[in-house]
Amino acid sequence: xxxxxxxxxxxxxxxxxxxxxxxxxxxxxxxxxxxxxxxxxxxxxxxxxxxxxxxxxxxxxxxxxxxxxxxxxxxxxxxxxxxxxxxxxxxxxxxxxxxxxxxxxxxxxxxxxxxxxxxxxxxxxxxxxxxxxxxxxxxxxxxxxxxxxxxxxxxxxxxxxxxxxxxxxxxxxxxxxxxxxxxxxxxxxxxxxxxxxxxxxxxxxxxxxxxxxxxxxxxxxxxxxxxxxxxxxxxxxxxxxxxxxxxxxxxxxxxxxxxxxxxxxxxxxxxxxxxxxxxxxxxxxxxxxxxxxxxxxxxxxxxxxxxxxxxxxxxxxxxxxxxxxxxxxxxxxxxxxxxxxxxxxxxxxxxxxxxxxxxxxxxxxxxxxxxxxxxxxxxxxxxxxxxxxxxxxxxxxxxxxxxxxxxxxxxxxxxxxxxxxxxxxxxxxxxxxxxxxxxxxxxxxxxxxxxxxxxxxxxxxxxxxxxxxxxxxxxxxxxxxxxxxxxxxxxxxxxxxxxxxxxxxxxxxxxxxxxxxxxxxxxxxxxxxxxxxxxxxxxxxxxxxxxxxxxxxxxxxxxxxxxxxxxxxxxxxxxxxxxxxxxxxxxxxxxxxxxxxxxxxxxxxxxxxxxxxxxxxxxxxxxxxxxxxxxxxxxxxxxxxxxxxxxxxxxxxxxxxxxxxxxxxxxxxxxxxxxxxxxxxxxxxxxxxxxxxxxxxxxxxxxxxxxxxxxxxxxxxxxxxxxxxxxxxxxxxxxxxxxxxxxxxxxxxxxxxxxxxxxxxxxxxxxxxxxxxxxxxxxxxxxxxxxxxxxxxxxx
Numbered sequence: 086x087x088x089x090x091x092x093x094x095x096x097x098x099x100x101x102x103x104x105x106x107x108x109x110x111x112x113x114x115x116x117x118x119x120x121x122x123x124x125x126x127x128x129x130x131x132x133x134x135x136x137x138x139x140x141x142x143x144x145x146x147x148x149x150x151x152x153x154x155x156x157x158x159x160x161x162x163x164x165x166x167x168x169x170x171x172x173x174x175x176x177x178x179x180x181x182x183x184x185x186x187x188x189x190x191x192x193x194x195x196x197x198x199x200x201x202x203x204x205x206x207x208x209x210x211x212x213x214x215x216x217x218x219x220x221x222x223x224x225x226x227x228x229x230x231x232x233x234x235x236x237x238x239x240x241x242x243x244x245x246x247x248x249x250x251x252x253x254x255x256x257x258x259x260x261x262x263x264x265x266x267x268x269x270x271x272x273x274x275x276x277x278x279x280x281x282x283x284x285x286x287x288x289x290x291x292x293x294x295x296x297x298x299x300x301x302x303x304x305x306x307x308x309x310x311x312x313x314x315x316x317x318x319x320x321x322x323x324x325x326x327x328x329x330x331x332x333x334x335x336x337x338x339x340x341x342x343x344x345x346x347x348x349x350x351x352x353x354x355x356x357x358x359x360x361x362x363x364x365x366x367x368x369x370x371x372x373x374x375x376x377x378x379x380x381x382x383x384x385x386x387x388x389x390x391x392x393x394x395x396x397x398x399x400x401x402x403x404x405x406x407x408x409x410x411x412x413x414x415x416x417x418x419x420x421x422x423x424x425x426x427x428x429x430x431x432x433x434x435x436x437x438x439x440x441x442x443x444x445x446x447x448x449x450x451x452x453x454x455x456x457x458x459x460x461x462x463x464x465x466x467x468x469x470x471x472x473x474x475x476x477x478x479x480x481x482x483x484x485x486x487x488x489x490x491x492x493x494x495x496x497x498x499x500x501x502x503x504x505x506x507x508x509x510x511x512x513x514x515x516x517x518x519x520x521x522x523x524x525x526x527x528x529x530x531x532x533x534x535x536x537x538x539x540x541x542x543x544x545x546x547x548x549x550x551x552x553x554x555x556x557x558x559x560x561x562x563x564x565x566x567x568x569x570x571x572x573x574x575x576x577x578x579x580x581x582x583x584x585x586x587x588x589x590x591x592x593x594x595x596x597x598x599x600x601x602x603x604x605x606x607x608x609x610x611x612x613x614x615x616x617x618x619x620x621x622x623x624x625x626x627x628x629x630x631x632x633x634x635x636x637x638x639x640x641x642x643x644x645x646x647x648x649x650x651x652x653x654x655x656x657x658x659x660x661x662x663x664x665x666x667x668x669x670x671x672x673x674x675x676x677x678x679x680x681x682x683x684x685x686x687x688x689x690x691x692x693x694x695x696x697x698x699x700x701x702x703x704x705x706x707x708x709x710x711x712x713x714x715x716x717x718x719x720x721x722x723x724x725x726x727x728x729x730x731x732x733x734x735x736x737x738x739x740x741x742x743x744x745x746x747x748x749x750x751x752x753x754x755x756x757x758x759x760x761x762x763x764x765x766x767x768x769x770x771x772x773x774x775x776x777x778x779x780x781x782x783x784x785x786x787x788x789x790x791x792x793x794x795x796x797x798x799x800x801x802x803x804x805x806x807x808x809x810x811x812x813x814x815x816x817x818x819x820x821x822x823x824x825x826x827x828x829x830x831x832x833x834x835x836x837x838x839x840x841x842x843x844x845x846x847x848x849x850x851x852x853x854x855x856x857x858x859x860x861x862x863x864x865x866x867x868x869x870x871x872x873x874x875x876x877x878x879x880x881x
Contacts, residue, residue, distance in 0.1 A: 715750015
């Protein structure tokens with residue numbers, strides 16, 4: 086690997102000549118505060134062909150590498166401001182310049198046409214999605230992620246980026262240590278307009294936790310960035326087989342130094358699912374199961390925060406949220422034993438009711454000290470998450486020959502998570518960035534389940550389902566990362582993360598069992614970025630990334646207690662599971678910060694996967710558990726093309742990804758080796774009709790292919806929305822249709838060892854929705870939006 090990385094570095098470094106440059110920070114402001122997304126042109130006075138065009142960020146800053154001791158001219162242009170032209174000279178070391186624009190009151194009151202924000206752009210080692218185009222066609226945060234180009238969410242709520250391993254979900258840079266179902270409930274209660282941006286990190290740096298070989302999806306929430314009092318209210322409904330209704334609002338107040346905000350939403354959600362499966366028990370008999378599930382949820386969300394700048398150096402934030410969900414699930418399962426001549430040998434039914442509720446509280450406090458104007462800062466963050474989930478269950482099982490049993494019970498779990506992170510970033514001379522930090526994470530989890538069976542009005546404890554256990558996890562981490570700009574535009578970043586893992590689980594009922602895990606691991610990271618060449622006047626930039634990551638088994642995967650699923654299937658954990666380690670290699674190319682092509686490989690060792698076993702003594706009994714199967718090598722190619730948003734009325738994005746998987750290992754004490762591949766296509770289109778109307782089209786299609794040891798059939802959907810603005814563009818009405826062709830349903834098959842299972846899964850995915858959103862506020866100024874294309878040079 087060392088020779089590989091050295092060769093790649095040498096190749097990139099040989100593409101350009103050496104140049105002595107320094108980072109120069111431009112700060113743009115006016116009488117009301119910073120000026121976000123102002124157009125900047127910098128021209129060398131001795132050679133006017135040397136032009137650099139850029140934009141200030143949301144804080145009114147832009148950092149540009151310029152030659153030492155050189156005279157430049159700067160031109161600044163921003164909406165509702167007078168143009169500015171100044172001269173300046175660079176020094177021998179990093180420096181910054183401050184420029185004040187004059188507000189043009191006449192232009193401030195004029196109606197101006199703004200450039201459209203890019204839906205997707207590349208920032209160093211992450212892809213940033215602006216969800217503005219996705220919000221109008223979504224009813225909650227979960228649906229915004231479903232519609233994000235390049236992301237795939239399966240029917241269990243797992244999110245995939247470029248790997249067959251699910252991605253790790255962060256909110257505001259902090260990992261959500263929740264199960265996929267609990268995380269989906271949290272995101273479904275999140276207002277769609279509360280999301281500022283979505284960051285996709287396929288190979289996160291050493292700053293992030295090493296867990297999660299499938300990459301990171303970081304959902305960044307809005308904190309109220311416009312000066313003045315602004316907000317919005319919204320409401321609407323969805324109709325499929327069953328209907329959903331929702332309403333919510335947000336308000337923020339920013340006086341220049343202090344921002345307060347509040348987000349709320351209420352959702353009444355109904356979902357429907359059908360699952361058909363056939364398990365082939367022997368040469369002449371199969372167990373066919375057909376289940377229908379109706380899920381009803383009432384969700385409530387409150388998010389709030391206050392952010393205050395004490396000075397130009399000190400800033401403190403406090404953010405919090407509460408999410409409450411009350412559910413009522415009803416399930417009906419038909420079990421039929423079928424001979425291969427299609428004769429029914431016997432049948433039975435199970436009826437289950439599962440009322441319950443969940444509550445999640447997330448509180449976060451952070452402080453930031455800024456050392457200079459070029460990005461040196463120290464940030465300390467402390468957050469606490471509390472999650473609880475509980476409910477009751479009543480079931481009736483009718484066996485063959487009309488023999489029936491009744492039962493029920495209740496379950497609950499409580500989770501506490503404390504996280505302390507402190508990060509230091511120093512911008513040093515010679516274009517070196519030094520980053521270091523520590524992270525202390527502690528999780529406590531308690532589960533309690535009491536079940537019973539009933540016969541002749543007599544209740545007896547169901548020892549096959551009753552259990553109690555406690556689980557604690559402590560991860561202590563430290564990282565060190567250095568990046569340096571070489572030659573003219575090559576950036577090399579290297580990091581090393583150390584994580585000390587301590588896990589302890591103890592089951593007290595029905596038997597006293599426990600496990601302990603104590604280990605320390607190192608996780609290296611290397612990142613290289615370099616301008617390659619120009620093609621048709623457009624600069625192409627290349628990226629190379631290497632990362633080592635880990636997937637630790639969760640307590641549910643380690644707990645050996647057998648959990649009753651139905652009379653034919655049992656689940657149990659495996660206390661002998663080992664961590665899964667992954668080495669990821671990726672090379673990608675961007676055009677104007679827009680990702681267009683990538684090639685990579687995920688090399689997984691001790692792959693953790695779900696496996697099935699057939700009980701030899703009772704052939705109709707199945708066991709579902711987890712094992713380290715062996716090694717999985719996954720190669721992928723990804724390409725994106727389209728017309729970016731700009732001055733035109735139409736833009737689109739179309740992409741494709743190809744994955745090839747090779748599996749080697751042992752299953753049921755026998756060697757396995759098989760390969761498989763699949764394609765995924767995704768697209769997004771938007772057409773503006775005049776200034777107030779637009780049509781959006783979004784979809785994906787994933788072709789048949791392997792997901793670990795299971796083969797999943799074709800699945801995808803196509804969504805369309807039409808929206809129109811009224812009342813001076815303050816009111817937006819949207820009509821959307823999701824899954825127009827009702828194709829977001831899948832088939833699956835598992836055929837390994839002595840187990841042969843296949844089936845189909847249907848969900849209530851075709852839906853018509855109507856949404857109304859009204860914006861209000863008293864603003865001190867209008868913020869110009871960031872454009873996709875670099876600004877055209879202005880005439881001196």
